[in-house]
Amino acid sequence: MQEKTLLRISLITTAVGILLLYILSQYSQPELVQPYTLTNSDLGNKVLVQGNIGSVKQYGNTTIIKVSTNDQIQVVHFQPLKFSLNKNEQIEVIGTVQKHKGEYQLISDEIRII
Secondary structure: OHHHHHHHHHHHHHHHHHHHHHHHHHHOOOEEOOHHHOOHHHOOOEEEEEEEEEEEEEEOOEEEEEEEOOOEEEEEEOOOOOOOOOOOOEEEEEEEEEEEOOEEEEEEEEEEEO
């Protein structure tokens, strides 16, 4: 009898834990923003931007991408890319907002082709 009770408690605890992890993962995504809405209060925050590639420039391991939405934002990626990016491809970028020469830019953590 005790073994069955322990098994039930274990299964219920596991199910509840998986459900909580799923719920938390839904809220852990950064906020989707449009570049024209960025302000100084966004500096240092992680955000999500979706748009089309306007241009891609490689400088060693650094890649600079111009992403066009309703506005344009520069994305800087400091790691070697594991895939090629082409003009007009639609991408999604998660990154940290910074300001460079008076313009907002993203220092990317993750880039995905969508």
